[in-house]
Amino acid sequence: MDSADLIHRCQTGDEEGFAALFHQYKNLVYRTAYLMLDDAGEAEDVLQEVFVQVHRSLLTFDPLKGSFTTWLYRVTMNHCLSQRRKRRLPTISLDKVSAAALTEPQSLVNRVEDEEVVRQAVGRLNTKLRTVVILRYYLDLSYAEMAEILNVPTGTVKSRLDRALKTLRQELEMVPCTWPVKEVVK
Template identity: 30%
Template sequence: MTFYGDVRSEAVAGDDVLLCPADPIHREALHDAALMSEVARGSVEAFSVLVDRHSPALYRVAMRMLSDGAEAEDVVQDCFTRLWQNAPRWKPSGAGLVGWLHRVTMNLCFDRKRRFRVVTVETLPDPADDSPLPDRRIEADQAARGVADALADLPERYRAALVLCYYEGFTNALAAEVLDLNIKAMESLLFRARRQMRGLLEARDISTGDLEAQA
């Protein structure tokens, strides 16, 4: 995704930064906590490694939560801006930097969804593509759209649980930390989310196999 450079430049704009001799092989091998120690001292190079390392997953999460590429990019950019600003105060926790980044991303997505409820914008369907496609490709595209629509119809907390645990492969414990829940509440949320998702898929005549193909 081409917005990574913008993430870096806007996050550090106006701040005093530490321009260290680049050693990408060394830094890419460092754990997140070690990189965060460098970011806390103003290292743009260490920050860039974290952006490259975590942006793809955060974008996937934001895209599945918001179904809007531009909004998802803004969420990722805002998330890394907050990371840069909070680096001197960041402390490792059980969920690590991955948990922190996903918690911020989810909260930013929730904020945007609430804003969408107040200001709604009518979206036009994509123009039809008249080019011929093999039947299997057409069916796969239809299934993908159906799964995405079903996911978008879920309550936001249900959607968040499925995005983290099903699509991103988080353990229940890590997802619970991201969503600020205890493990029992997380398991209950995930159970209800799966049940409602199955109902939405059945209403669209989509099998759970089609859902697995999208994960």
């Protein structure tokens, strides 16, 4: 069902519409939170917090002022950032990770391990860089959409993504991918 229809139903007090909205977006919100936080329990907590906020705010949500999914992503990211702040753990910039700490190339044998290596590398990015990587490469958002969600200029999104890819490249080029990757040359 179209999200605009579901939102309209919710705004007229239809609780089954809210249930349908939850089930339509729960995977997206949970998986985004999981990629941000690397923890299933915390991702579940974020899922709850996001939809409690959605439930509270739906009555005042005006679809003419913006897309529901953009708003949902913003709420999700805000709760992920709050959850990370609660941990009060330092995020270590990948730049500071020494080569000796990285996995030896010989340990890579198949695609599954490479995906884990890449995911861990993304996990070691600082919060700002990790956020743009997930918004771009998991949620497939444009720079303008990312800028709106993060409330920063498009130029900031561009420079963060550039830095993120540069950082990931420095680490991952020491651990070459052993399976074919589709290359797009324009």
